[in-house]
Amino acid sequence: QKEVEQDPGPLSVPEGAIVSLNCTYSNSAFQYFMWYRQYSRKGPELLMYTYSSGNKEDGRFTAQVDKSSKYISLFIRDSQPSDSATYLCAMLSNDYKLSFGAGTTVTVRA
Amino acid sequence: NAGVTQTPKFQVLKTGQSMTLQCAQDMNHEYMSWYRQDPGMGLRLIHYSVGAGITDQGEVPNGYNVSRSTTEDFPLRLLSAAPSQTSVYFCASSYAGTGGAFFGQGTRLTVV
16 A cells, blocks of 8 residues: 555646545654646646644645644636646655655646 | 756666666765656655665665765665666655655666
């Protein structure tokens, strides 16, 4: 079993819809939780970063962490065609290793 | 700031050839790492370094070698290229102990 499992997708939603992305993990040593966005043929870029259970908001993006259930989510409100990308969850353990989910490809239709 | 710079952007190798993928960062980050990205498998950690002179293996280290003689540079060496090493390679850097990594633009490697 992989340490980080991500809903595989792909997801296709109409413009303005809410996008919901999810990951589960099995390693209790994970301390930091991140979401990266990757456009086609580009490197991943950091979108959201959190280290505690609860919600963190940044504009149209909300990251949610539930450490008791080992579950993280990313919500994108009022989705735009420019949000079309692959979204990767990532988690950092106390030995400095980043573990990534396999990614979910999102298409927002105009 | 250039951030994380990877060279080359594209490379085709023949089986058995060796080469070095270059990675440089100008943010004075202690932590640098190499990943490979394959379809459906996400990013897998090859090797990482928490500072100059210190390196360690990640999830898929076989066939790759690294060294870290300076804070800025972290080259990845393919010792004897195999078709299974066809992939997109990403270098990343961050402050040690945090997960907010900055990635380069990637090197697309094909081994024939």
